[in-house]
Amino acid sequence: MGRSFKILPLIIAAVVILFQYLGSNKFRDPETGKVHRGALSSGDEAALGLQSYQEVLSTSDVVSSGPDVDLVTRVARRLIPATGDVANDFQWEVSVVRSPQVNAFCLPGGKIVVYTGIIPLAQNEAGLATVMGHEMAHATLHHGSQRLLKQGLMQTAMMGAAAATGSMDNGKRQMVMAALAGGAQFGILLPFSRDQESEADHTGLLYMARAGFDPHEAITFWERMSKSGGAHPPAFMSDHPSDGARIERLKEEMPKAQAAYEQAQSR
DSSP states (O other), rough: OOOOSHHHHHHHHHHHHHHHHHEEEEETTTTTTTEEEEESSSHHHHHHHHHHHHHHHHTTOEEEESSHHHHHHHHHHHHHHHHHTHHHOOEEEEEEESSSSOOOOETTTTEEEGGGHHHHHHSHHHHHHHHHHHHHHHHHHTHHHHHHHHHHHHHHHHHHHHHTTTSSOHHHHHHHHHHHHHHHHHIIIIIHHHHHHHHHHHHHHHHHHTTTTOOOHHHHHHHHHHHHOOOOOGGGSSSOOOOOHHHHHHHHHHHHHHHHHHHHTTT
């Protein structure tokens, strides 16, 4: 690349990335003990989670009573203690929204929203516990904060690359930046997101088992889910594991979950 490529912007970007990483917040996975880093503190996460929760409810058809609310509330009351010490730090709330969306989520700080569209697919309390336990695990594992940090680091790297190639021929520069962006998306960000989904599957499975829900229902739920949707993108282009890979991983983790379930049953 000769004179058209500047090394100094890359060095500056690397230094900034190092400071961003070292200045980030540490979180310990309560299940594995593994330490992760995130962009936000627990307090900042909770504040943003509450704000987002209030915004969602203000623009949604919230169901205040009825069998769906009773069902979701029962499942949540059993799952929350199963999260362990995390339950002491979160201000848990749960709401049901009338919508055909087959979806649910848990925001940082423990704000849970379940759309009525997913309840028929869940079929029973254990099926719903599969969904809610998975979403609650995203919050307890601080996945949102981790993603923000990863995206921030990648953005800094891309800014450094843009500055380093600023003197290149415009056509060549666009090709280089497109290649870097594609590599970051498919080689770093999407695999990172799939790893988080697998972590949430694993932790959510333990939550439902500890709460006394048969963990084998997680497999049957994801089997139903795999048959309910349309075509899926290739695994390397998706931010979620393939349904088949997810089911196989759940089967591998079932002995540990079964032990937790049996222990819960014996109490």
